[in-house]
Amino acid sequence: MSEYDDRIAVIGLAGRFPGADSVPEFWRLLRDGVDAVHDYTDGELRQLGAGQGLLDDPALVRSGGALPGGALDGIAGFDAELFGFDAREAALLDPQHRLFLESAWGALEDAGCDPQRYDGDVGVFTGVSTNRYFLFHLLGNPEAADGDPDDWEAQLAIRPGAEYLPARVAYRLGLRGPAIAVQTACSSSLTAVCVAAQSLLDYGCDLAVAGGASVSxxxxxxxxxxxxxxxxxxxxxxxxxxxxxYGSGTGAVVLKRYADLDPDRDRVHAVLRGWAVNNDGAHRAGFAAPGTDGQAAVVAEALARAGVSPHELGYLEAHGSATVLGDAIELAALHQVWQAVGPSPAGSCALGTAKANIGNLDAASGIAALVAAVRAVTEGTVPAHAQFHEPHPGLGLESGPFTIPRVRGPWPHAGSRLAGVSSFGLGGSNAHVVLEQAPSPTPDTTPGPHTTPAPPPPPSLKPPPTDWHLLPLSAHSPAALADACDRLAAHLESAGPALSLADVAYTLAVGRRVLPYRAAVAARRPAEAAEVLRRVAAGPQAGPPPPDEAGGELRAAADSWLRGESTDWTSYLKDRPGRVCTLPAHPFRRRRHWIDPPDRRATTRGGPA
Structure with missing residues (x-):
């Protein structure tokens, strides 16, 4: 490691994946080896625009990774009101843009960052797949056309594509840093993470949102x-x-320079130690064929930048194309990198891929792999490979450092946990990232058997004179506010003794977008807060007034918040302990915004998803 600290902290995670509406759900299905691929019925295929000719084709693949909520509803639902779209705009918007807007919002919440109050530039870096919704549902469709439905050129000109997504996110969320679209086929979203990390090191921004989305x-x-x-x-x-x-999904991370972390307030999921991007060039069998030398070079460069030996990696999230040629070339490239630094113990690096659970998310496959690896190094658990039964005889897996885990297991190495993530795009654009567990692990309050115990309050922060805590909540509608109260109550009830109410209060006060409908709950213990939140959710009240014993400062903050003022949380929290923690995501109130393809003119826009 050089004197200059070039590490990048992953401080926020969010996403929706086949079989999982959140990152914790995604990790559970990966850890347990769940097959989340969906087998479509004829009715579902027709809902998604498949005509009878396609249904009669014996070569049609009738399965894929579908988002939870139904084959159609998982991609058709969107909280248009929250993001400032009317129903017509939302129905015409690429579903991939909708999905990533929600992921970007959720990742910033998980990072404890409200861009409206953040004193710095936030960049956004995205990669998405082809807009198939426009091609198959909108193009030439009278329901969608603003003018002549046969004027393709005019329609193409007014339907923004992948290049507009980062600017759209920057506009809707108020992000002032660079907004850059990255399109490298399947490696797009992981390449976007690499570009974002470099932008941070170059001081192009102070925080970066990076990731991608794909609707297949x-x-x-x-x-x-x-x-x-x-x-x-x-x-x-x-x-x-x-x-x-193939499958549909979205994911986003929030990145920050490690040197800029606030040790008393920030929570770190994992650390990017090194990254690299390259292309195979012409030394391969064809444009669509992968290249051994290019893949080996990108892994070796990322490891060199991280300053670690390949023998130190305990887990590698592989690209995992599941073609005989693609798998053989990927394994050959990895063996080339490992052998270059000498022999390593057999089975010392576990090899897996999230694609086995959820399918290939195309432009979003790299961010799915990165999220999986972040959770693996955080928990020290190697996830099961969902589709692995017998090694392919031509890959040489019976010898060498790599092993395929059939069930979840412990980390192969003692000491700091390191993992690699590979993502390769058709055309030879390769990306690789080296991850490390956070040097000073901080608690993840997500309920589950692997929850990290809470550390004591940071010594640099003096405890408040009272053990009362104020939980401020806000939403864009009364129904959403009730949902938020219910979700937080359920979280407080199930999180267990690791949860710090001071952390909850701090995260809600500084890390959530301030919206018009508000509630405030004062409590001393999680169970007490949960009980009051349930009452608030069930009725019209914004929360009972804090008792006198809670202190005048807390009561003044609650009054200011409920009056709709710009509450001075910085002053209020100055001497109170608390750091960013994992809390339930914003309760998006999704409604269906969808236009059927031209041969199915009855639209479903505006109904409940």
Missing amino acids: LPRHRHTPGGLVSPDGRTRAFDASAAGTG
């Missing part, structure tokens, strides 16, 4: 020996591997 409508066809799996399952490195299956 089920129109993939299988051909023997081709790229697409016949049953939508991605059996990477397995003897039965027959291609990749």
Whole structure:
């Protein structure tokens, strides 16, 4: 490590993935080896725009990674009101843009950052897939056309694509840093993370939101020996591997220079130690074929930048294309990197891929892999490989450092946990990131068997004169506020003794967007706060007034908050302990905003999702 600290902290996570509406749900299905790929019915396929000709095609892949909420509702729902869209705008908006807007909002909340009050520039870096909704649902559709439905050129000109997503996020969330679209096929979102990390080191921004989204409508066809799996399952490195299956999803991380962290307030999920991006160039069999040398070079460069040996990695989130050629080249490249620094113990690095659980999320596959690796180094758990039964005989897995975990297990190495993440795009654009567990682990209050015990209050912060804490909540509608109170109450009831109410109060006060409908709850213990939150959610009141014993400063802050004023939380929290912690995400009130393809003119816009 050089004198200059070039580490990047991952301080926020959010996402929606097949079978999982949140990062904790996503980690549970990965950890337990759950197959989250969905087998579509004919009715669901028709809802998603498949015509009878496609349904009759025996080569149609009838499975894929669908978001929770139903094959259509998972991608058609959107909280348009929160983000300032009317129903017509929302129905015409690329569903990938909608998904990433929610992920960006959620990741900033998880980081404890309200951009409206953040004193610095926040950049946004995104990668998304082709807008299939526009191609199959809107183009030439009278329901969608602003003018002549046959004027394709005019429609193409007014339907913003991938290049507009970061600017849209910056506008809707009020982010003033660089807004950059990154398009490198399947490696887009992980490349966006690398670009964001470099922008931070170059002081182009002070925080960065990075990630991607992909909506994959089920129109993939299988051909023997081709790229697409016949049953939508991605059996990477397995003897039965027959291609990749596709899915829909979104993910985002918030990054910050490690040197700029506030040790008393910030929570760190993991640390980016090194990253690299390259292209295979022309030294491969064809444009769509991967290259061993290019993949080996990008992994080696990221490790060198991180200052670590490949033998130190305990887990590697592989690209895992599940084609015989793709898997063979990826393994050959990894062996090349490991062998360059000498022999390593057999089975010393676990090899997995989130694609086995959820399918290939195309432009969002890299961010899904990164989120998986972040959770793995945080918990010290190697997740199970959902589709692995017997190693492919041509890959050489029986010898060498790599092992495929059939069930979840402990970290292979003692000491600091290190992991690699690979994402390779068609056309040869490669990205690799090296992750490390946070040097001073901070608590994740997500309920579950692997919750980290809470550390004592930071010694630099004096305890308040009272053990009362104020929990301020806000939302964009009364219904959303009630949902927020209910969700927080459930979290307080289930989080266990690791939860610090001081952390909850701090995170709510400084790390949430201030919205018009407000409530405030004063309490001394989590169970007490949960009981009051349930009452607030059930009725019209904004919360009972704090008792006199809570102190005049707390009562003044509650009064100011409920009057709709710009409460001075900085002054109020100055001498009170508390750091950012994981809390339930904003309760998005999604409604269906969707236009059926031209041969299904009945629209479903405006109804409940």
